[in-house]
Amino acid sequence: MRFTLRIWRQDSRDSDGRLGEYVVDDVLPDMSFLEMLDVLNERLATDGEQPVAFDHDCREGICGMCGMMIDGIAHGPQRETTTCQLYMRHFDEGRPITIEPWRAKPFPVVRDLVVDRSAFDRIIESGGYISAPTGSAPDAHAVQVRKRDADRAFEAAACIGCGACVATCPNGSGMLFTAAKATHLGSLPQGQPERLGRAENMLETHDELGFGGCTNTGECTVVCPVGIPLETIARFNRDVLKASFRDTAAS
Amino acid sequence: MPLYTEGEPIADGKAPDGPIARRWEQRRFAARLLSPNNKRKRTVIVVGTGLAGGSAAATLGELGYRVSSFCYQDSPRRAHSIAAQGGINAAKNYAGDGDSVHRLFHDTIKGGDFRARESNVHRLAEISTQIIDQCVAQGVPFAREYGGLLDTRSFGGAQVSRTFYARGQTGQQLLLGAYQALARQIAARTVTMHPRTEMLDLVVIDGRARGVVVRDLVSGKISTHLADAVVLATGGYGNAFYLSTNAKGCNTTAIWRAHRRGALFANPCFTQIHPTCIPVSGEHQSKLTLMSESLRNDGRVWVPQARGDTRPPAQIPEAERDYYLERIYPSFGNLVPRDIASRAAKNVCDEGRGVGPGGRGVYLDFADAIERLGAAAVKAKYGNLFEMYERITNEDPYQVPMRIYPAVHYTMGGLWVDYDLRSTIPGLFVIGEANFSDHGANRLGASALMQGLADGYFVLPSTIGDYLADCPADTVADGHPDAVKAAGEVREHIDRLLSVGGDRTADSFHRELGGILWEHCGMERDAAGLRTAIDQISALRGEFWRDLRVPGTGAELNQSLERAGRVADFLELAELMCVDALHREESCGGHFRAEHQTEDGEALRDDENFDYVAAWEFTGTGNSPVLHREHLQFHEVRPSRRSYQ
Amino acid sequence: MAASGAILLLYVVVHMLSNLKIFISPANIDAYAVWLRRLFDGLLEYEGFVWIVRVVLLAAVLLHATAAYQLARRARAARPVGYQRRPKVQAGYAVRTMRWGGVILAFFVVYHVLDLTTGDVNPHGVHGEVYRNVVASFQRWYIALFYALAACSLGLHIRHGLWSALQSLGAMTAARQRAARLTALGVSIAITAGFLSVPFAVVTGILK
């Protein structure tokens, strides 16, 4: 197979970028999308040109490191699939493929398709944890967790932190990620004591970092590679609302 | 030039004598403590944020040390531990099937083919139960039963159900737990995090590890960070083989650089080949994908009885199938340990009975399980793995049996450490997969996560205080001549990589190196092959330094440069792996020497001559390394021929 | 957003229902207008209640528009550089028209008040003769069409707005999400149909 690629090239955070056009031959249907980029990069490097920088690590859909807008769709056309798990057999040779980085103010471009997602780490640092100092834990069976709650926590905990939700959201909101983390912890009995404060702090940090506000557009769940459902945001909103009442009552 | 020279034996001076079940407690009691006030003055560098490094940095921060943490990914949450699928072992005996600390200890020693230390392994088994408590308290969503209690499953090499799991994403959930604990400390400012920063050298001052030289992967800036102690938690070196189940960025640089600075490297040839991976589909392949070992709980492994049988699997009648694991190992069946399952797959493929393109594959069939449990139950247990398989191969495993083949997965070897996890350089601690400590010649499934977290949450935080209480309280300045010198050497190394000016990419060398290792230092090794490999590797290294091409500069984000640096180190390590494999004239665990096997093709250990840990000393690139032996003693478990029949 | 939206929604529902009185008889709706203005006149001046409603409405619109403006500004700031290639968002039409739809509604309301409340742009324009005013206005086909379009965009706006509000306030399971979607759809269709019925009836000559 032979593909024409239009790839965003940008040397550094502050420089201007543009789309560059490349043709890649000898692509096999069994190649992953990133392997196709490897082929291109190998050629560029041998020709002494600067290869296209892109983030990736596990290449099996779990680390959340990879991610690019492929023809305007975060992680490309396959549902519930990360870029590294996308295979060329799903593309049609005739049409050029446009590849761009995630675009959002809190995710500045580092180079080409590489963006800085450390804003997500800041959100977690603002409360996305359960305070459980090492060595102080009771026996694991001391608390029983209803299977329903355990399953719900797991469903939210599956978030790989890739940022596709932000990349696609028309408002540039990081609500699905933030809500997923808060819902994971807030669904478990261990997470109850810090639940409302956690929701409030995480949302506050989310807003301060420059993410947009959520207007329930629902696009994020469509591209989320692990299918975090939209109810997660509802659940989170409810906690934030409760927290605001609690604060009013307390003051 | 001799292959290697003999050095002084070494011994682990830290494990107390006395009853094995009390050693850890004794050691902890004997270790000196620091007052909170003094802890605040002590600085520790932790390189790596996987299960080992993440949990260590979080716990040290919590204890009050000032910690600097490093990883090459953009976030600590992405360390390779995140990819672990199957589960984590713990001797909780929640299943009530007769498990105990002693049984886990026994299984692990036996699984490691009697090449691990008894004291270490016993400690690991003891701590395993605390790990589960800790993780549950942090909110790790382990699988649960309807009654709300934790569920467990069985893994290879064990006859009890002691593996805790979170669907097929156990590593991810455990790592998120450690990462969240780390985030809490970052917020509390006890830990300073440096993501996208790669350690390129160790700073040794007055014989003590005092810091690291790192490169900021975004700006390319080289800097030194100094501290009272350095902890390496940088994972395994399976990527020496190019194709492996490890993440693309996994590398040996941190531990190899420390090795060059004097830390001994133990058992480098002990590598684990995992039996259930998706077979290679072509030249372009960039990595291999693991299908969790847990699949062997319900899937049955088979090949056609006749060679060259190319009929589709559905058309091969039961009578013409060979369920070879069940046939050869009736008591463990499909759940034999990894090394055994892998070699059996290789053998049937070598006989010409392999399936799929190139005949390099065997079936893992769920037809029986689907009939017995129903498709829905199978989906609930393995759904995400099945989906992953289908995405990659375009085949539906609910309909057609999966095709699997062994692939490089884990490295039991690593930097030598004592019971305190201290390397041979004072002040340098090594934890997780980066050290060699607990798995001997073969690691049991679900034990790496256990070891990483045991080291990080419990062992290191208890033992590092003993060193810090004792070491000089001087602070060294960034301008210390030895630190400046180390940084200068790193800059030179980078300039050298950039200025070769040939026309091959680092990746092409890496692929070639991987081919050599897989061929001669893979599932089966022999003397002639290993000698060939040593020559080929050294020639390839020469070519690398003559013909490498790295575009761009060092002062920018340059992924080609990162790769080139990692490949340069793999090219040195690979030779040591082959030397170690060649010198170990026995078969044990993951190390199978064709010359040393029983009549029915099982590994033939030589306890008389090889019941030691081989710890290698670096003497210069291309020079013969020096071998230091640590003799192993078995008091609790009598070494026996490992049998899973 | 939700609070102001809820006030506006409540108003629109009541308004739509009272509009239906027009089908009972001209006198009925005219009397209703007078009744409204006399409401609580023991306590308040004539039209006192109506003024309270107006003030509340105006405040709600201002709040609502401000919140919408802030959201839009944040969204723009959150993505300073746009995508080169961006297919239509997967989300539906109702979602995409929220902001412009809202602005169009605001313009409509201004015209509408000049038309049917003050009578400034109404061909009949007699205070208190609600029925005649309405019929006179809608007898011009383009005005009837304009009202019909406004009713439709209101429907779209409410469909997403109400769903969004329900979602924000706790449609937290898949089942409740489905219920919320259906509720929003049902309410918006009912409102649109209710409003549409009047211009429709005038144009087709049922009301004259």
Ligand SMILES: Cc1cc2nc3c(=O)[nH]c(=O)nc-3n(C[C@H](O)[C@H](O)[C@H](O)COP(=O)(O)OP(=O)(O)OC[C@H]3O[C@@H](n4cnc5c(N)ncnc54)[C@H](O)[C@@H]3O)c2cc1C
């Ligand atoms: C696909 C797969 C599945 C597995 N499944 C299981 C399982 O089910 N159960 C089980 O017990 N084990 C499993 N394992 C093994 C287990 O995951 C690993 O052994 C374990 O996670 C290693 O943890 P670690 O903390 O030592 O290192 P890693 O998680 O590899 O972390 C290494 C860290 O070091 C950093 N680093 C590396 N080099 C540098 C450098 N030069 N400079 C700066 N930072 C650096 C990285 O950024 C990273 O943060 C699996 C392994 C694989 C590959």
Ligand code: HEM
């Ligand atoms: C000035 C003109 C208006 C503008 C700019 C505007 C804009 C918006 C926007 C941007 C939203 C948020 C949508 C979302 O959550 O996705 C919204 C919600 C809503 N609007 Fe409007 N609107 C306007 C007028 C109206 C009117 C006249 C009504 C009367 C019925 C109305 C009723 C609602 C309701 C009920 C909501 C849902 C509130 C929520 O999101 O919680 N709006 N509007």
Ligand code: HEM
């Ligand atoms: C399409 C059918 C509609 C008809 C027949 C209609 C009819 C009327 C009439 C007769 C009045 C004057 C009432 C009086 O003065 O006593 C009025 C007022 C008003 N209507 Fe409508 N209306 C319609 C649609 C709408 C819509 C869609 C909205 C809002 C989005 C709206 C908002 C208003 C407002 C704000 C007033 C002014 C109330 C006041 O200040 O007294 N109307 N309408």
Ligand code: SF4
């Ligand atoms: S919620 Fe989904 S899309 Fe967003 S970061 Fe998590 S996994 Fe990625």
Ligand code: F3S
């Ligand atoms: S797409 Fe954006 S608007 Fe909300 S529902 Fe998702 S974050």
Ligand code: FES
């Ligand atoms: S590279 Fe890890 S998720 Fe794609």
